[in-house]
Amino acid sequence: MKICILGAGALGSAIGGVLSEGGHEVWLVNRGQAHVDAIRQHGLLLREDGVDRKVRVHAATHSQGIGVVDLVLVLVKSFHTREVMLSAKNIVGPDTVVLSLQNGLGHEDVLAEVVGAGQVIAGKTYAGGVLLAPGHILAGTKGKETLIGELDGRVSSRVLAIAQAFNAAGLSTQVSRNMLSEMWDKLLVNVATGALGAITHLSYGDLYAVPEIEACALAAVYEAMAVAQAAGIRLGTTEPRQAWDKAAAGLPPEFKVSMLQSLEKGSITEIDYVNGAVVRWGQKYGVPTPTNLALVACVKGVERALLKQTQTRQSA
Known part of the structure; x- marks a missing residue:
């Protein structure tokens, strides 16, 4: 699966790193040049249980040149949602799924206005991350649940496929009928x-x-x-x-x-x-x-x- 994470700060980088380890083509998009440069030069460092490991993952400060992806994970700060999604419409094709894992309420409505309601699904994650230094993340993904689902409560094939991909990569993910x-x-x-x-x-x-x-x-x-x-x-x-x-x-x-x-x-x-x-x-x-x-x-x-x-x- 080709995945782009918009707003790949601490949490987005932690999730993206795990998904990349799971065999997916992952692009981390972060406006911070130092973070992107560190990942490009040295790889992404993830620290778990006091141990660092290096993960190879793509990183960029913008979405230009990435191409259409299968899944967009939106993790920008809430007040940047519309602006960032508008700037990243180039990576959204007719079959691209857009999934918000942001904190708070109301992001799905904003995303639907930009890309269309039919391409948006909802999600919440209890995973976390802390930026220790550019390109170096304290990851809190192990054993932390993520929930995803269609806004109308259907259990669709696309949601099941995303949940399967996440679980196979080590991100504990459940499909919900009541997001x-x-x-x-x-x-x-x-x-x-x-x-x-x-x-x-x-x-x-x-x-x-x-x-x-x-x-x-x-x-x-x-x-x-x-x-x-x-x-x-x-x-x-x-x-x-x-x-x-x-x-x-x-x-x-x-x-x-x-x-x-x-x-x-x-x-x-x-x-x-x-x-x-x-x-x-x-x-x-x-x-x-x-x-x-x-x-x-x-x-x-x-x-x-x-x-x-x-x-x-x-x-x-």
């Missing part, structure tokens, strides 16, 4: 740790050592579950602690949430698509979400402070 519920279950995991990791700048080991952080996380997940119930979403998660426990399951203590990784790179986060989505849906269905609103406010405050620091350094 909206799966997306909400994954959202609960992001709600549990994303904002709190960004605000505190703590990796998972330290994040889980503070009882007050845990209490705040459980309150935020409880609110999100109440919103989902009001919206008629059938969740697999039955109590908030399941989301809190699942967020860090199997990951090393030095692992960092993606929102914190964004801040450390000087970028804004996906808070509007995670806790912010809970707040918006809560407003729509009349469910109070004060904890999530506070987390959104704090992350946006951190983002603003970071922006001011950057502007001050540039003007100095």
Whole structure:
């Protein structure tokens, strides 16, 4: 299978590396020249269980010249989805499948507007990755589940083929008949740790050592579950602690949430698509979400402070 990963940062590179090891032709597209150059010159280094291994994989800063692919995995930050997909339409042929594995809600609608609803399927992954250095990734894919499915609940041949390819490569993948519920279950995991990791700048080991952080996380997940119930979403998660426990399951203590990784790179986060989505849906269905609103406010405050620091350094 020929696969292109748009937004191949830490997570995308980890997934792409495993798929390449599984015998697929994988292209990692990342705007960061240093990351791409390192992969081209030395191969992609994946670290698991404290051991590095080298993976040969294609890397580029744009999609020009790649040609039409069988599968596009979209892993760009949510706010870049439309722009990046528009720029990569050259790799989408009539039979190309476009799969979002992004955090949060609403990406499939954006992708469908660009490439057509018939070519988009939905997915969520509990895998993770941390960028240690350009071309060097701490991979969190082992034993971490990925779920994919058609938006209308059908079990199609194309979804089954993708799941088979992923599983054969070592990415634990299940086909779901109810991706909206799966997306909400994954959202609960992001709600549990994303904002709190960004605000505190703590990796998972330290994040889980503070009882007050845990209490705040459980309150935020409880609110999100109440919103989902009001919206008629059938969740697999039955109590908030399941989301809190699942967020860090199997990951090393030095692992960092993606929102914190964004801040450390000087970028804004996906808070509007995670806790912010809970707040918006809560407003729509009349469910109070004060904890999530506070987390959104704090992350946006951190983002603003970071922006001011950057502007001050540039003007100095």
